[in-house]
Structure formats: C-alpha cells, structure tokens
Amino acid sequence: xxxxxxLAGVLVAxxxxxxxxxxxxxxxxxxxxxxxxxxxxxxxxxxxxxxxTGQFSIGHAGFMALGAYGSAMFSLHVGQGWVxxxxxxxxxxxxxxxxxxxxxxxxxxxxxxxAGYLVGLPSLRLRGDYLAIVTLGFGEIIRVxxxxxxxxxxxxxxxxxxxxxxxxxxxxxxxxxIFLSLNLARSTHGRALFAIRDDEVAAEALGVDTTSYKVLAxxxxxxxxGVAGGLFAHYLSYLNPNSFTFLxxxxxxxxxxxxxxxxVSGAVLAAIVLTLLPEVLRPVKDYRMVLYSxxxxxxxxxxxxxxxxxxxxxxxxxxxxxxxxxxxxx
Amino acid sequence: MTGDVLLELDHVTIQFGGLKAVADLTLQIxxxxxxxxxxxxxxxxxTVFNLVTGxxxxxxxxxxxxxxPIQGMKPHAIAxxxxxxxxxxxxxxxxxxxxxxxxxxxxQHARAGLADAILRTRRFxxxxxxxxxxxxxxxxxxGLSAWADTPAAELPYGQQRRLEIARALAGRPRLLLLDExxxxxxxxxxxxxxxxxxxxxxxxxxxxxLIEHDMRVVMGICRRIAVLxxxxxxxxxxxxxxxxxxxVIEAYLGEEVHADLGAGG
Numbered sequence: 001x002x003x004x005x006x007l008a009g010v011l012v013a014x015x016x017x018x019x020x021x022x023x024x025x026x027x028x029x030x031x032x033x034x035x036x037x038x039x040x041x042x043x044x045x046x047x048x049x050x051x052x053t054g055q056f057s058i059g060h061a062g063f064m065a066l067g068a069y070g071s072a073m074f075s076l077h078v079g080q081g082w083v084x085x086x087x088x089x090x091x092x093x094x095x096x097x098x099x100x101x102x103x104x105x106x107x108x109x110x111x112x113x114x115a116g117y118l119v120g121l122p123s124l125r126l127r128g129d130y131l132a133i134v135t136l137g138f139g140e141i142i143r144v145x146x147x148x149x150x151x152x153x154x155x156x157x158x159x160x161x162x163x164x165x166x167x168x169x170x171x172x173x174x175x176x177x178i179f180l181s182l183n184l185a186r187s188t189h190g191r192a193l194f195a196i197r198d199d200e201v202a203a204e205a206l207g208v209d210t211t212s213y214k215v216l217a218x219x220x221x222x223x224x225x226g227v228a229g230g231l232f233a234h235y236l237s238y239l240n241p242n243s244f245t246f247l248x249x250x251x252x253x254x255x256x257x258x259x260x261x262x263x264v265s266g267a268v269l270a271a272i273v274l275t276l277l278p279e280v281l282r283p284v285k286d287y288r289m290v291l292y293s294x295x296x297x298x299x300x301x302x303x304x305x306x307x308x309x310x311x312x313x314x315x316x317x318x319x320x321x322x323x324x325x326x327x328x329x330x
Numbered sequence: 331m332t333g334d335v336l337l338e339l340d341h342v343t344i345q346f347g348g349l350k351a352v353a354d355l356t357l358q359i360x361x362x363x364x365x366x367x368x369x370x371x372x373x374x375x376x377t378v379f380n381l382v383t384g385x386x387x388x389x390x391x392x393x394x395x396x397x398x399p400i401q402g403m404k405p406h407a408i409a410x411x412x413x414x415x416x417x418x419x420x421x422x423x424x425x426x427x428x429x430x431x432x433x434x435x436x437x438q439h440a441r442a443g444l445a446d447a448i449l450r451t452r453r454f455x456x457x458x459x460x461x462x463x464x465x466x467x468x469x470x471x472x473g474l475s476a477w478a479d480t481p482a483a484e485l486p487y488g489q490q491r492r493l494e495i496a497r498a499l500a501g502r503p504r505l506l507l508l509d510e511x512x513x514x515x516x517x518x519x520x521x522x523x524x525x526x527x528x529x530x531x532x533x534x535x536x537x538x539x540l541i542e543h544d545m546r547v548v549m550g551i552c553r554r555i556a557v558l559x560x561x562x563x564x565x566x567x568x569x570x571x572x573x574x575x576x577x578v579i580e581a582y583l584g585e586e587v588h589a590d591l592g593a594g595g
C-alpha cells in the first residue's frame with residue numbers, strides 16, 4: 001500500500017515536472033537538466049559495477065552506445081510504424097509514443113545487458129587492471145564497429161530518430177535505477193556484492209558465488225547504461241559515434257569516484273555536479289577544461305573518499321548530523 | 331574415533347611446481363570431534379585448509395565430506411555443503427559493519443531471489459528478518475553486540491578475531507575450520523577463546539579442525555592432534571602422545587614451541 005502511494009507520488013511528480021519544466025526553463029537549461037538525468041543513470045549504473053562490486057570497468061560508453069544505437073534502430077524500423085498504426089487506430093499520440101519508446105528502451109537495455117553478459121562471463125575471472133583493459137577494449141570495439149557500419153550511419157551519424165523523450169521518461173529512468181540500486185544495496189544480494197569488493201577470497205569461502213554476482217552486477221550496470229543510451233538517442237534525435245568515446249567512459253567513472261564508490265546518492269550528486277560544472281565554466285572559454293580538471297583534482301585531494309564516502313544521503317543521517325553539530329553549544 | 335566420519339582426506343597431495351606443499355595426507359575427522367592441526371611454520375597447515383575449502387584443488391587424492399567427494403568444487407559450493415573457515419591473516423569485509431559481515435555469510439541460506447529483493451516482497455522481508463535476527467544472536471554469543479554497527483576495520487584486534495568466527499558460524503557449517511584463532515591474543519584472551527570454542531562446538535553441534543601455534547590452546551582443548559612437517563603428516567594422536575613423540579620434538583627442535591612441548595610432557 002505504502003509502496004503504491006510512493007509509486008503514484010513519483011509518477012504524479014514526474015508528470016507535473018514534465019509539464020512545468022519546459023515552461024519554466026529556457027531550452028538550453030532544459031537540455032542540461034535532461035543531460036543531468038541521463039548522466040545520473042549512467043553514473044548510478046556504473047556504481048553497481050565499480051562502486052558496489054569493486055570491479056574496474058572502463059567500457060561504460062560502449063554499453064551506452066549499444067543501447068543508443070539498438071533502441072534507435074528499433075524505433076526507426078519498427079517503433080515508428082507501430083506508432084503510426086496506433087495513432088491511425090485513434091490511440092492518443094502520447095500513449096502510442098510512450099509505448100514505442102518504452103519498448104525501444106527495453107530493446108536497447110537488453111541488447112546492452114546481453115553484451116554485458118557475453119563480455120562479463122569470460123573477463124570477470126580477471127581482476128583489477130586486466131579487467132579494466134578488457135572493458136576498455138570492448139568499448140573501443142563497439143565504437144569502431146559503429147563508425148564503420150553503413151546501416152547505422154557509420155561516421156556520418158544516425159539522424160532522424162523520433163524525439164519521443166521528454167522529462168517524464170528521463171525522470172522515470174532515474175527513479176528506476178536509483179530504486180533498484182538502493183533496494184539491492186539493502187539486501188542480501190547487495191551485501192554479497194560489497195563482500196566481493198572488500199575481500200573476494202573471504203566472500204567465496206563464505207558461500208558467495210563471486211563469479212555469478214560479478215556477472216550480475218555487470219549485466220545490471222550494462223542494462224541501465226543501455227537505457228541511458230536509448231534516452232540519449234530519442235532526446236537528441238541524432239547519434240554520432242564520437243559521443244561514445246573512451247572519454248565518455250572516463251567521465252562516468254569520474255562521477256562514480258567523485259560521489260564516493262558505492263554511494264548511490266553520491267553518484268547522483270556527482271553526476272549532477274560534473275554535468276553542470278562545464279556549463280557553469282563556459283564564461284572562461286579556453287580555460288574551461290583546465291579549470292574543470294583542476295577542480296576535480298582539488299575535490300579528490302580534499303575528499304579522497306568521494307563527496308559522500310560510503311554513506312547514503314538520508315533524512316535520518318542529516319538530522320543526526322545536525323543534532324551532533326548542535327550538541328556542543330547546547 | 332567413532333564410525334561416523336565427517337571429513338576424510340584420502341592420500342591428498344598438492345604440488346606447486348617442484349614443491350609438494352602437502353604430500354600424501356590421509357586424515358579422518360569424526361562428527362563432533364575437535365581436532366588440532368599443528369606443525370612448524372610452512373608445514374602446509376593452511377594449505378590443508380585451502381584444499382578442504384576448495385581454494386586449491388588437490389593434484390592427487392580424494393576428499394570426502396559426509397561421504398561425498400568435494401575435490402574440484404568451487405569454494406562457495408563447498409561452503410554451501412557445510413564447511414566454513416576463518417583466516418589466519420584476518421580477512422573481514424573491512425568497510426561493512428559487524429552485523430553486515432555476519433549477514434553476508436548467512437547469504438547462502440536466503441530463499442528470496444533478486445526480484446524479491448528489488449521489489450521488497452513479503453518473502454524478502456521475512457528472509458531479511460531471519461538473517462538479521464540470526465546475525466544478532468551470533469554477535470551476542472561472540473560478545474560483539476556492542477560493536478554491531480561498527481565497521482569491521484575499526485574493531486580492536488581481538489574482536490576482529492571473534493568476528494571472523496561469528497561470520498564463519500553464520501554459514502551454519504557442520505565443519506568449522508579455525509586458522510590460528512589465538513594468534514596475537516594475550517593469555518587471558520586465549521583462555522576466553524578456548525572456552526568460546528568449546529562452547530560453540532557444543533551449542534552448534536560442530537566439528538572443528540583447528541590450526542594453532544599456541545600449544546596451551548591446542549593441548550588444552552583438542553583430544554586428537556595431527557602434526558604436519560614439510561607437508562607430511564609425521565604424527566597423530568592424543569595430546570599426551572604428541573608431546574612425547576620423538577619425530578614431533580625433532581620437527582620443532584630449535585623452535586620456541588619445543589620448550590612448551592617438553593615442559594608439558
């Protein structure tokens with residue numbers, strides 16, 4: 001019952017924001033909000049792999065690309081036709097497009113998840129640096145394939161993707177990945193992932209099937225990266241392989257590390273900060289990326305454990321902190 | 331030993347390159363026994379644990395647990411069969427609190443699947459309550475209740491050793507392997523530990539195989555002791571027999587422990 005209320009609340013809030021935001025914000029600001037949302041999905045999903053499970057994956061852009069192109073191709077070749085048919089049958093456009101978009105996101109997500117499974121199964125026997133190299137290779141292979149396959153536009157890019165994404169869908173994706181991450185973290189399965197991060201040998205000796213759990217984290221992370229890619233594709237209506245370079249993977253890793261490895265709220269916060277930062281720094285023009293990098297370095301020196309460390313931002317934590325801060329003076 | 335053999339090592343050998351870390355080891359442990367495994371440094375004691383828990387697969391030989399072979403199984407599968415262990419060099423989940431450390435080991439008994447966990451179904455809630463309750467009990471028994479929410483890394487050393495045991499018990503083992511649980515403890519702490527080991531053995535109907543350098547502990551609680559030297563079992567018997575065994579004394583000769591052995595006999 002409480003859960004149903006929560007769900008209803010989230011949906012109503014998303015619909016309200018979906019109506020309000022485009023009216024309140026200018027298109028530039030609105031686009032930043034949407035990109036924040038997409039980056040939050042990417043960061044929170046990578047946090048499942050790098051943060052919860054302690055596996056170092058640097059191929060997240062590859063999974064995002066698969067989801068983006070997969071869902072875009074689905075919409076171009078199948079989804080659009082269905083929307084036209086549904087609208088001809090007097091189904092409201094919003095519903096028809098939402099339905100087609102949902103399917104496209106699922107296709108993109110599942111395609112990514114499948115790739116995550118195929119890459120993960122053999123490579124998760126590798127540790128640390130070795131796994132990092134494999135995931136790096138995977139990401140680059142995906143990008144190079146896309147750059148060379150004419151059917152998806154090759155290096156010219158893929159135009160004409162239906163722009164079905166509005167704030168509602170991005171918000172829904174954000175809510176879904178956060179909901180999944182938090183519930184996973186506070187369950188026996190989440191504890192198993194943390195155990196692998198802290199000590200793989202001990203986890204295995206205590207009955208945690210470490211290989212399966214690592215693959216699970218990888219598949220879940222890949223799925224949501226794919227969903228983020230799908231949202232990205234259907235928001236911009238145009239895809240280019242250059243959006244999915246190694247640098248994109250690094251950007252997402254920076255978000256996860258800056259937020260605090262393993263902290264969901266940290267990943268959310270850092271994704272927002274690191275999406276806004278380059279925009280805020282636009283006035284300094286040429287020095288923008290220098291300043292951006294410099295601020296990253298300063299942040300990591302002053303808070304090596306990340307913005308939120310291992311913690312989750314919660315109301316109880318905030319109130320307890322305030323009480324503790326107030327205690328000496330009282 | 332009774333006829334009810336829980337663990338049987340049958341001519342087990344493991345070879346790393348040219349080195350036979352454990353050579354042709356035959357050892358039987360009966361249900362309910364508390365057996366000590368001793369030997370000089372580098373004798374291969376921990377390697378035996380690594381073999382039994384599946385970290386290594388034996389080069390030659392068979393290992394039977396409750397009559398069924400376990401060699402070649404993965405460690406998590408062996409843990410699920412009912413063998414858990416502690417580690418000589420403490421390997422706690424450092425960033426997690428004590429309660430979580432124990433809960434993680436109860437993991438294999440959870441019935442709720444991933445979907446249950448994400449959707450918070452009734453089955454998940456029931457499961458979680460069971461796991462938390464059981465973890466609370468174990469922390470209580472091991473005297474760690476006060477530390478339940480403290481990250482494992484921040485525990486004092488003695489408590490870390492205890493948490494290792496609590497965690498191993500959470501897997502509901504029938505065979506518990508303790509790898510030097512008294513290492514680094516002061517005499518009072520090792521006395522407490524001896525009582526604790528005996529207590530949990532009875533309370534949980536455990537069979538225990540114990541590696542220990544502290545002869546006082548080994549001689550105090552084990553009724554049967556096996557001695558390894560250079561990977562070979564050189565003696566097996568009661569503490570009295572071990573103390574006076576000339577091969578054992580020779581193996582330990584020149585080591586500090588020799589004095590303890592001689593004085594005891």
